[in-house]
Amino acid sequence: MTLSAVMVRSSAPLARRNPVAKLVAATVFAVGVLATLDPLTPALAIAAELVLLPLFGVRYGTVLRRGWPVLLSVFGVVLTTILFGANRDGSSVFALGPLDVTTGVLTVALGLALRLVALALPGIMVFSTTDPTDLADALVQNAKAPARFAIGTLAAFRLVPLLGQEWQALRMARRARGVDSGGNPVAAARLFASTVFALLVGAIRRGTRLATAMDARGFDSGTPRTHAREQHFTRADWLFLLGAALLTAAILTVSIATGTFRPVLG
Amino acid sequence: MSAVELRGFGWRHAGRKAWAVRGVDLRVERGERVLLLGPSGAGKSTLLAALAGLLADDSGEREGTVEIDGLDTRKARERVGIVFQDPATQLVMSRVGDDVAFGLENRGVPRAELWPRVAGALDAVGLAHPLDRPTHALSGGEQQRLALAGVLALRPDLLLLDEPTANLDPAGAELVRSSLRAAVSRETTVIMVEHRLAEVVPFVDRVVVLAPGAGVVAEGPPERVFGAHGAALAADGIWVPGQPLPPPRRAVAAPGEVLVTADRVALAPRLAPTDLAVRAGEALAVLGPNGVGKSTLALMLGGLLKPAAGRVVASAVLAGGDAARPPHRWRAADLTARIGSVFQNPEHQFVASTVHAELAVGPRRLGRSLAVVDELLTRLHLDHLARANPYTLSGGEARRLSVATALASAPRLLVLDEPTFGQDRRTWVELVALLADLRDDGHGVLTVTHDPAFVEALADRRLELAP
Numbered sequence: 001m002t003l004s005a006v007m008v009r010s011s012a013p014l015a016r017r018n019p020v021a022k023l024v025a026a027t028v029f030a031v032g033v034l035a036t037l038d039p040l041t042p043a044l045a046i047a048a049e050l051v052l053l054p055l056f057g058v059r060y061g062t063v064l065r066r067g068w069p070v071l072l073s074v075f076g077v078v079l080t081t082i083l084f085g086a087n088r089d090g091s092s093v094f095a096l097g098p099l100d101v102t103t104g105v106l107t108v109a110l111g112l113a114l115r116l117v118a119l120a121l122p123g124i125m126v127f128s129t130t131d132p133t134d135l136a137d138a139l140v141q142n143a144k145a146p147a148r149f150a151i152g153t154l155a156a157f158r159l160v161p162l163l164g165q166e167w168q169a170l171r172m173a174r175r176a177r178g179v180d181s182g183g184n185p186v187a188a189a190r191l192f193a194s195t196v197f198a199l200l201v202g203a204i205r206r207g208t209r210l211a212t213a214m215d216a217r218g219f220d221s222g223t224p225r226t227h228a229r230e231q232h233f234t235r236a237d238w239l240f241l242l243g244a245a246l247l248t249a250a251i252l253t254v255s256i257a258t259g260t261f262r263p264v265l266g
Numbered sequence: 267m268s269a270v271e272l273r274g275f276g277w278r279h280a281g282r283k284a285w286a287v288r289g290v291d292l293r294v295e296r297g298e299r300v301l302l303l304g305p306s307g308a309g310k311s312t313l314l315a316a317l318a319g320l321l322a323d324d325s326g327e328r329e330g331t332v333e334i335d336g337l338d339t340r341k342a343r344e345r346v347g348i349v350f351q352d353p354a355t356q357l358v359m360s361r362v363g364d365d366v367a368f369g370l371e372n373r374g375v376p377r378a379e380l381w382p383r384v385a386g387a388l389d390a391v392g393l394a395h396p397l398d399r400p401t402h403a404l405s406g407g408e409q410q411r412l413a414l415a416g417v418l419a420l421r422p423d424l425l426l427l428d429e430p431t432a433n434l435d436p437a438g439a440e441l442v443r444s445s446l447r448a449a450v451s452r453e454t455t456v457i458m459v460e461h462r463l464a465e466v467v468p469f470v471d472r473v474v475v476l477a478p479g480a481g482v483v484a485e486g487p488p489e490r491v492f493g494a495h496g497a498a499l500a501a502d503g504i505w506v507p508g509q510p511l512p513p514p515r516r517a518v519a520a521p522g523e524v525l526v527t528a529d530r531v532a533l534a535p536r537l538a539p540t541d542l543a544v545r546a547g548e549a550l551a552v553l554g555p556n557g558v559g560k561s562t563l564a565l566m567l568g569g570l571l572k573p574a575a576g577r578v579v580a581s582a583v584l585a586g587g588d589a590a591r592p593p594h595r596w597r598a599a600d601l602t603a604r605i606g607s608v609f610q611n612p613e614h615q616f617v618a619s620t621v622h623a624e625l626a627v628g629p630r631r632l633g634r635s636l637a638v639v640d641e642l643l644t645r646l647h648l649d650h651l652a653r654a655n656p657y658t659l660s661g662g663e664a665r666r667l668s669v670a671t672a673l674a675s676a677p678r679l680l681v682l683d684e685p686t687f688g689q690d691r692r693t694w695v696e697l698v699a700l701l702a703d704l705r706d707d708g709h710g711v712l713t714v715t716h717d718p719a720f721v722e723a724l725a726d727r728r729l730e731l732a733p
Contacts, residue, residue, distance in 0.1 A: 133364060151368075155358045162354065166614075172570040173614035176607040177671060178631045180598035194617065201657065202613065206355050213356035216318055216348045217416060218372035226374050228367035228381070 012057025014240065015129035019138040021237035022130060025244035026122035032248035033118045038260040039107060042114035044251045049121040056125045063124055070120040074113045081109035132157065138231040147225050155214060159206055166202055170195050269424060269455040270294040270317065274330030277312050277321060286312040288329065289481035292474060296423070299456040301466060301488070304476035305503040306662035306690045310459040313476070314426045317457065318348040334424060344373065347422030349430045353409035357416075362388070362404070363397025366416045373420060387419035388412075390449035392441075405556070407438025411445045418449055425450060427458035432661075432688050435556045435716045439465070461688060464507040475499065503690030512695060514723045515702040521726070522546035525584040525679045525710045526567055526593070526605070530576035537562040539576060542729060544679060546583065549701065549711040551721045554731030560714040561610060561683050563731070567712060568607035568681040569593025580604070584678050599631045606672030608682040612664040616656040621648055621667055624656050628675030642670040645700065647693065661688050669697065679710040686717045698723045 010016070017025075033045045053060065082101055090103030136154040139145040174180070174195060181188035214220075255261040276288035287309025294300050302310045315321050316332050319339040334342035350356050359365040366384040375383065384397070391411045395404070404412060410430055417425065427446075431439035443465060450456060460466045467473075473491045475484040484495050492499070492506050500509040528542040537559030544550055544567070552560050565571035566578055572594045582589045584604050588596055593605060609615055618624040625639040643649040646666040651659065656667060669685055680701070686694050701724055705711050715721060721728060 133360060151358075158357075158360060159354075169609070169611065169614050172565060173607075173609050174617060175570055175598045175601065176568060176609070177615055177617055178599045178602035178628055178675065179617055182597060182599075198614075198616075209350070209352065209355035210358070212320055213350060214358055214368075216320060216343075216346075217358075217369035217420065218344065219368075221343065221372055223372065223374045225371045226376055226380065228364065228371050228377060228384075230377070 042118035045118040276329030347417035348426040387415040391445040407441035503692035521548035531573040551725035606677035612668035
């Protein structure tokens with residue numbers, strides 16, 4: 001996902017919500033899911049998220065395509081927990097030499113895996129349906145974030161895709177100068193470090209030039225800015241926020257009522 | 267009252283011994299169009315930054331005064347607009363309309379008035395794209411037009427142009443110049459720095475010549491300045507229109523053995539299948555419009571990029587026992603001893619902390635004498651910079667250094683990507699002579715270029731890549 005890409009603004013009912021509303025709703029939901037360690041809460045959250053996806057105009061296939069790093073880390077978390085998890089309660093499911101895989105450790109692993117997915121989905125929903133420019137505008141206009149921060153960050157993100165091209169060019173240029181690792185790991189580490197340094201130097205220089213160009217167009221003038229594009233925080237956005245809060249509460253209620261709720265704190 | 271007045275102006279960047287610009291006395295009247303000239307290092311860009319109010323007091327030392335309409339430059343910022351060289355670092359927003367609107371938002375222009383001004387500015391520079399067209403989808407020339415529109419929308423009284431066409435191919439540069447002719451009104455004062463003089467001279471009323479550390483050394487209408495000082499200016503490295511270049515140098519002998527062959531090399535979508543052979547003792551120019559894959563081809567022949575299809579074959583003359591392997595699989599040290607590559611962006615190639623150390627990298631890796639370092643420093647006018655950090659060099663100096671680094675390990679084949687880009691005349695002449703000498707010594711020289719004068723002066727053979 002590149003934040004700098006220009007997006008086609010979606011017309012799906014929830015995708016059209018104010019970017020700040022989407023961000024806050026996702027945060028409320030995520031905090032609710034994080035509050036408990038049991039597997040049921042995140043499972044319910046995921047079910048709710050999967051139902052909501054079409055309302056954001058996000059296809060299930062897109063989620064799978066974009067979400068593969070999440071699935072990869074889910075696999076890593078499950079494996080690490082089973083191998084090294086301290087909780088060895090419950091009955092033994094199977095044993096592999098000294099490794100005793102119990103129901104307890106499997107429950108913890110499942111809980112962690114579901115929590116990861118439950119957290120990642122709202123992130124995908126928000127960022128795959130929100131144009132970065134709209135987000136910056138809404139942060140400034142509706143959340144009263146400083147323009148220097150919001151617009152400055154937006155402009156800086158435009159330079160991020162250049163880093164990939166830069167990296168490739170730097171690697172080739174170093175090879176052209178006769179600098180390579182020759183298969184020696186120490187030399188490879190030094191080469192990597194020096195290339196990273198050159199990349200940073202270049203990034204700072206470009207960032208400085210961009211900042212200068214922005215100031216030359218009055219970004220630092222201190223005159224109150226006007227907004228070329230309007231972002232509205234409407235009643236629909238409030239209702240959307242309310243809906244997110246109610247959904248979170250409902251899921252937690254089910255989890256408490258069924259006795260599976262295990263608070264992180266206390 | 268004059269629009270711009272400088273009295274004894276000087277600026278020294280913090281941490282530098284030498285003044286970037288010094289002793290400048292200059293008056294520019296309202297509506298006048300002035301072209302600033304001077305050898306590389308004369309402080310032209312610094313002067314423009316000062317006029318734009320972009321030199322912070324804590325970033326260096328100031329001498330004398332600069333006033334715009336009688337105001338200090340920091341107070342006159344709203345009256346001044348500046349367009350820089352590189353479109354990538356002056357476009358702020360990701361959509362065409364939003365980018366032009368950015369400056370207007372900063373000035374607090376109400377929304378009702380803002381969008382008509384955006385449309386007007388885009389119209390004036392001749393950009394007919396829809397407002398939501400992504401800026402990264404524009405060509406370099408169009409991006410510079412957009413940068414110009416973003417500045418003109420603010421209706422500056424003084425427009426500063428810092429080599430706005432230097433990063434563009436000839437077609438892109440013409441786009442920008444035609445926008446300038448059409449969009450800049452006669453009431454707007456213009457001060458510009460530009461290398462391609464012949465094309466911009468019809469646009470300006472007056473030429474001002476700066477010398478490093480010596481302020482204004484000549485000024486007046488272009489014909490008069492060029493008539494009186496043409497030869498001296500040309501010797502200083504300025505591209506004076508009509509000053510003759512040295513006669514072209516063709517190869518003194520028939521080309522020798524083939525050094526490297528490209529056999530149907532391709533990399534979709536950057537380069538369509540291409541055949542090519544470079545021989546010892548010949549200079550080959552690769553031409554073609556932007557985006558046709560010239561740089562990609564240069565990287566493949568330089569042993570830096572693996573072709574997706576086809577192959578690059580080095581002959582035994584070039585590679586000895588390594589000829590069985592394609593150049594992109596050679597060890598880097600072997601590669602520099604055989605094929606030297608000069609990149610479009612010189613800064614990518616710097617790996618050392620001083621100019622001298624930079625030139626010593628190649629010979630040292632190959633266990634050779636460092637005598638070549640001083641020779642190259644002198645030959646490419648870099649001797650006074652031997653201890654400077656490569657990253658602090660001016661554009662022309664950095665490019666000279668990147669050419670010198672490739673020459674330092676004396677490779678039999680040289681691959682250069684736009685080596686004359688932004689070079690002053692003196693370096694250009696020196697570079698052509700240097701490459702011609704190398705060719706006549708039996709080196710193969712392959713150059714990717716947009717510069718017709720360079721092709722005319724050096725190339726024995728041309729390869730035109732078609733889209």
